[in-house]
Amino acid sequence: MIIRAMKDDTGGQILLAVLLAAVLLVPILSLAVPDSSPLHLSTYTVTLLGKYLCYALLAVAVDLVWGYLGILSLGHGAFFALGGYAMGMYLMRQIGDRGVYGDPVLPDFMVFLDWKELPWFWQGFDMFWFAALMALLAPGVLAYLFGYLAFRSRVTGVYLSIITQALTYALMLAFFRNEMGFGGNNGLTDFKDLLGFDLQSDATRAGLFVASALALGLGYLACRIIVTSRLGRVTVAIRDAESRTRFIGYRVEQIKAAIFTFSAMLAGLAGALYVPQVGIINPSEFSPINSIEIVIWVAVGGRATLYGAAVGALMVNYGKSLFTAVFPDAWLFALGGLFVLVTLLLPRGLTGLLRQRSAG
Amino acid sequence: MGGQVARWQYLNPGKTLAETLNISHKTLLYVEGVTVSFDGFRALNDLSFYVDLGELRCVIGPNGAGKTTMMDVVTGKTRPDSGYVFFGQTINLLELDEPRIAQAGIGRKFQKPTVFESHSVFENLELAMAGDKRVWPTLRARLSGEQRDRIDEVLGIVGLREQARGLAGALSHGQKQWLEIGMLLMQDPLLLLVDEPVAGMTHQEMDRTAELLRSLAGRHSVVVVEHDMDFVRSIAKRVTVLHQGAVLAEGSMDDVQQDPRVVEVYLGE
Ligand SMILES: Nc1ncnc2c1ncn2[C@@H]1O[C@H](COP(=O)(O)OP(=O)(O)OP(=O)(O)O)[C@@H](O)[C@H]1O
Numbered sequence: 001m002i003i004r005a006m007k008d009d010t011g012g013q014i015l016l017a018v019l020l021a022a023v024l025l026v027p028i029l030s031l032a033v034p035d036s037s038p039l040h041l042s043t044y045t046v047t048l049l050g051k052y053l054c055y056a057l058l059a060v061a062v063d064l065v066w067g068y069l070g071i072l073s074l075g076h077g078a079f080f081a082l083g084g085y086a087m088g089m090y091l092m093r094q095i096g097d098r099g100v101y102g103d104p105v106l107p108d109f110m111v112f113l114d115w116k117e118l119p120w121f122w123q124g125f126d127m128f129w130f131a132a133l134m135a136l137l138a139p140g141v142l143a144y145l146f147g148y149l150a151f152r153s154r155v156t157g158v159y160l161s162i163i164t165q166a167l168t169y170a171l172m173l174a175f176f177r178n179e180m181g182f183g184g185n186n187g188l189t190d191f192k193d194l195l196g197f198d199l200q201s202d203a204t205r206a207g208l209f210v211a212s213a214l215a216l217g218l219g220y221l222a223c224r225i226i227v228t229s230r231l232g233r234v235t236v237a238i239r240d241a242e243s244r245t246r247f248i249g250y251r252v253e254q255i256k257a258a259i260f261t262f263s264a265m266l267a268g269l270a271g272a273l274y275v276p277q278v279g280i281i282n283p284s285e286f287s288p289i290n291s292i293e294i295v296i297w298v299a300v301g302g303r304a305t306l307y308g309a310a311v312g313a314l315m316v317n318y319g320k321s322l323f324t325a326v327f328p329d330a331w332l333f334a335l336g337g338l339f340v341l342v343t344l345l346l347p348r349g350l351t352g353l354l355r356q357r358s359a360g
Numbered sequence: 361m362g363g364q365v366a367r368w369q370y371l372n373p374g375k376t377l378a379e380t381l382n383i384s385h386k387t388l389l390y391v392e393g394v395t396v397s398f399d400g401f402r403a404l405n406d407l408s409f410y411v412d413l414g415e416l417r418c419v420i421g422p423n424g425a426g427k428t429t430m431m432d433v434v435t436g437k438t439r440p441d442s443g444y445v446f447f448g449q450t451i452n453l454l455e456l457d458e459p460r461i462a463q464a465g466i467g468r469k470f471q472k473p474t475v476f477e478s479h480s481v482f483e484n485l486e487l488a489m490a491g492d493k494r495v496w497p498t499l500r501a502r503l504s505g506e507q508r509d510r511i512d513e514v515l516g517i518v519g520l521r522e523q524a525r526g527l528a529g530a531l532s533h534g535q536k537q538w539l540e541i542g543m544l545l546m547q548d549p550l551l552l553l554v555d556e557p558v559a560g561m562t563h564q565e566m567d568r569t570a571e572l573l574r575s576l577a578g579r580h581s582v583v584v585v586e587h588d589m590d591f592v593r594s595i596a597k598r599v600t601v602l603h604q605g606a607v608l609a610e611g612s613m614d615d616v617q618q619d620p621r622v623v624e625v626y627l628g629e
């Protein structure tokens with residue numbers, strides 16, 4: 001199945017090979033090579049790379065629905081953030097009595113709000129498996145409900161994109177409120193450890209990098225298996241001629257909802273891996289602009305290729321790191337300019353350019 | 361109520377919609393007293409129309425007569441304001457949506473040929489193939505040897521064997537028409553609704569299409585909408601003339617051509 005899914009996908013093969021090499025090399029370069037060596041990778045770099053991989057997974061998830069299903073989701077940042085919050089809640093509960101107020105159960109912000117007991121929706125998040133499950137289920141259930149309602153009423157195109165923006169915006173406003181019980185505008189932070197491993201240690205960071213690389217690799221494979229299956233061909237058929245697909249007997253709403261839900265769960269997984277690496281999750285992750293940024297990564301890398309989305313996420317974010325170091329305030333302009341340039345000059349993105357070169 | 365029965369039977373997991381079909385009266389499609397209004401304009405006006413099992417029926421009529429709208433109603437694309445549409449005696453089509461109507465056994469070729477352009481010709485046929493089209497079975501679906509043979513057979517029937525691996529988007533207009541007919545065959549429906557199949561075809565291509573449609577009748581009921589009178593004459597046993605959303609005349613080609621009302625509104629123009 002895996003071989004079949006990867007057979008005609010040179011770009012994907014390269015991506016997986018690079019990921020595999022990174023999984024082997026990065027921990028060695030970070031942990032075994034001495035600090036003095038030029039080959040040594042600093043904790044900062046490892047964390048940065050791990051963060052990029054989470055973005056790449058997020059971009060692959062968006063490409064699955066945008067490139068193959070034709071749904072321009074401008075709300076995937078919400079699914080990413082929900083996964084992140086689920087992980088953040090686990091990390092908060094791991095702090096235990098080491099918080100500023102020293103309450104054994106309640107996170108600091110709840111003590112501060114004078115809450116007496118843990119709200120019901122925080123129950124169970126002291127267990128890693130539960131939090132991990134929620135990081136997938138919360139975005140999944142939201143995406144399914146959203147998809148069921150939107151697709152059933154046959155909302156498509158720009159209108160659908162606008163609703164997805166509204167979805168993430170509404171969640172942002174909700175999570176900003178202290179009464180929601182997710183830490184208000186400060187969000188969740190000051191994490192100490194994950195599964196007993198100190199989050200500040202180099203080894204944990206290397207471990208999180210490896211986990212992110214594996215998640216990206218497996219997420220990529222799963223998406224390839226879908227797009228190379230008959231379901232994937234139906235998905236493209238829906239993208240290109242939705243009503244025709246109905247008339248040959250496919251339940252378009254259900255297929256859309258299924259793919260959309262799966263994609264949201266991948267985004268949630270990316271968010272869950274992202275939060276322990278950056279050490280914070282707050283409502284700004286729901287900001288509509290974040291979701292637009294993801295779409296730009298995909299466009300820059302090349303839509304409907306999957307690996308292009310990953311490449312786009314890595315390159316744009318690397319560029320962002322360089323750019324914001326020099327012009328901290330001008331990034332959004334640069335991003336907007338980049339999007340316009342790519343749309344006008346490279347409709348197939350950077351990987352499309354490469355494919356053209358190698359073919360011609 | 362027949363509709364109640366159809367819905368109830370659909371929920372019965374033991375039976376597929378196609379299995380609940382009851383055609384003991386030899387009539388496959390009942391369209392009765394159907395009216396469709398668009399902003400007050402009646403595209404179909406109390407239309408009644410019946411298709412027998414295995415027959416090949418041609419529907420003609422001037423532009424705007426309501427031919428395509430009639431197909432839209434039968435396939436669930438347009439909901440009528442009033443009237444009944446039954447498939448066999450039990451299946452109330454007005455209660456079903458497009459995919460269920462397709463699964464019940466009604467296939468359709470559109471007036472403007474619509475194929476999946478970024479898929480190969482072969483894949484277009486594969487997607488149309490009858491079978492379990494729910495999400496999970498579709499994800500797991502593998503082509504069996506038998507199914508490959510069937511696709512190959514249909515490729516032969518519609519004359520697209522050489523283009524099988526090429527993109528459907530690269531086909532000529534006439535070839536797209538054929539691919540769409542091929543997709544219909546893959547669905548293996550009881551009723552085929554074919555809207556203007558020979559538009560854009562050469563005479564040679566038309567002859568082959570006529571032959572193909574004739575060969576389908578018997579095993580399937582076929583309703584063909586067409587403007588080309590020579591073509592209609594070459595295939596039709598029974599012709600229905602639509603005018604202003606209602607049946608103006610029905611009978612053999614010769615009968616309807618001699619009908620003075622038909623001459624007036626249509627053939628005489
Ligand atoms: N969605 C719609 N909204 C408004 N009017 C419509 C719509 N669909 C069809 N009509 C009108 O209904 C009438 C019947 O249209 P229909 O397409 O059924 O005609 P037809 O017999 O198929 O004609 P043609 O031979 O040109 O294909 C036309 O006047 C058309 O303009």
Ligand SMILES: [Mg+2]
Binds near residue numbers: 428471
């Ligand atoms: Mg028409």
